[in-house]
Amino acid sequence: MSTRLKKSYKFAFRAALIITIILALSLSLFLLYQKQLEDTWLMLLFFTIIVFAVTFITIQVRVERYIYRRIKKIYDDVSLLESSSFTAHPVTTDMKTLTEEIEKFAKDKKIEIDTLKIREEYRKDFLGNISHELKTPLFTVQGYILTLLDGALEDKAVRKKYLQRAQKGVERLIYIIKDLDLITKLEVGDLNLELSDFDIIELIQSVFELLEIKAGKKNISLTFDMNYEAPVYVRADRDKIQQVLSNLIVNSIKYGHHDGTTEVSVENLIRNKVIVRITDNGEGIPEEHIPRLFERFYRVDKSGSRKEGGSGLGLSIVKHIIEAHGEKIYVESVVDVGSEFSFTLEKAKPKNT
Numbered sequence: 001m002s003t004r005l006k007k008s009y010k011f012a013f014r015a016a017l018i019i020t021i022i023l024a025l026s027l028s029l030f031l032l033y034q035k036q037l038e039d040t041w042l043m044l045l046f047f048t049i050i051v052f053a054v055t056f057i058t059i060q061v062r063v064e065r066y067i068y069r070r071i072k073k074i075y076d077d078v079s080l081l082e083s084s085s086f087t088a089h090p091v092t093t094d095m096k097t098l099t100e101e102i103e104k105f106a107k108d109k110k111i112e113i114d115t116l117k118i119r120e121e122y123r124k125d126f127l128g129n130i131s132h133e134l135k136t137p138l139f140t141v142q143g144y145i146l147t148l149l150d151g152a153l154e155d156k157a158v159r160k161k162y163l164q165r166a167q168k169g170v171e172r173l174i175y176i177i178k179d180l181d182l183i184t185k186l187e188v189g190d191l192n193l194e195l196s197d198f199d200i201i202e203l204i205q206s207v208f209e210l211l212e213i214k215a216g217k218k219n220i221s222l223t224f225d226m227n228y229e230a231p232v233y234v235r236a237d238r239d240k241i242q243q244v245l246s247n248l249i250v251n252s253i254k255y256g257h258h259d260g261t262t263e264v265s266v267e268n269l270i271r272n273k274v275i276v277r278i279t280d281n282g283e284g285i286p287e288e289h290i291p292r293l294f295e296r297f298y299r300v301d302k303s304g305s306r307k308e309g310g311s312g313l314g315l316s317i318v319k320h321i322i323e324a325h326g327e328k329i330y331v332e333s334v335v336d337v338g339s340e341f342s343f344t345l346e347k348a349k350p351k352n353t
Contacts, residue, residue: 016056024048130297133176141169179313183296186320193324197348198238199231200276204264207245211253218258222249225265225277232266233348234274240321241345247314248278248341255339256282269344277342285333293331294319318343 024047144166152158185191201224208222215222234241245264252262262280269275285293292298296316322329322343333339 013056015059016052019055020048020052023051133297134173137169137172137176141166141173144169176313179317183313183317183320186317186324189324191324193237193240195235196238197233197235200234200241200266200274200345201228201232203238203242204245204266204276207242207249211246211249214250215253215262218253218256218260220253220256220259221261223261223263225263228266232274234345235348236325236345237321240324244318244321244343245276245278247318251314251341252278252280252282252339256280272347273344274347275342275344277340279338279340281338284335284337285331285339286335287333290331290333294329 144162148159148162152162182191204224211222249262249264256262260281262278265277265279267275267277289298294315296313298316318341319329325345327344327346329341329343331339331341
């Protein structure tokens with residue numbers, strides 16, 4: 001560690017001044033007592049200067065070495081915490097500078113500790129959630145296979161039914177693994193976006209058609225907020241935006257009321273942006289859950305038996321896809337009123353004709 005003494009002479013100056021005044025006064029009284037008045041003031045001045053200089057240098061050097069040894073020990077101890085922002089600085093014996101450095105170090109460490117606590121809580125939640133998501137289909141598949149091995153294998157009707165149910169459990173596991181693989185690629189930036197210009201209105205309509213049967217089971221209407229006569233071209237990865245729309249609309253169907261509505265609108269936001277809104281009149285989301293809504297495996301429904309399936313990664317994937325485009329996603333929700341998810345997209349640049 002490089003060493004540079006940033007000297008502050010206040011303490012040494014004051015201490016030397018006090019000592020000099022005391023000695024000078026003592027000498028003056030002594031000389032007056034001895035009645036040696038000749039050259040008294042000249043001797044006193046010379047004596048004062050010599051005493052002040054010697055005292056100042058002695059105090060400054062000794063005190064600074066004393067402080068330096070102890071502060072060096074503090075710096076060495078702090079270096080064990082691997083705080084590069086602290087140990088990269090030279091050792092200083094200036095009390096004001098040292099105090100500021102230590103206060104900043106303590107503040108940074110507090111922020112770091114708080115961040116680690118949050119991450120630890122997130123890690124615990126994540127491990128608990130992924131364990132729950134994986135063990136449910138695994139135990140289901142295991143249960144059916146064990147039943148078949150215990151004798152049900154001879155009954156063709158039971159065998160086929162149980163194998164079909166086991167297959168569904170395997171498909172759910174594959175679904176979760178694929179989503180985990182996708183979100184990992186999105187988080188590390190390992191997923192290349194294939195940008196192109198396309199009509200977002202046409203894409204929304206195609207998603208409506210894909211989910212029409214699913215929505216029909218709850219008699220939920222999938223509709224636009226208005227009749228879009230002209231196409232609205234955006235620049236993005238078409239397949240990824242289709243996945244975003246599908247995930248958000250599927251969620252609105254899952255948590256929507258029977259005979260409800262899911263409405264999609266596309267509005268101009270600023271000159272080169274549009275905002276896509278997916279609004280439903282379903283259950284709504286309690287306010288305390290909204291900040292964590294896009295976390296992996298986070299669910300509003302904490303009960304062991306969930307009414308709706310899914311990998312628990314849908315909204316997290318949506319957020320990462322939108323952010324990979326350099327865009328933003330928003331959510332507003334009121335319990336028993338409904339929810340609105342919205343995200344921005346870049347408009348396609350008009351082609352020269």
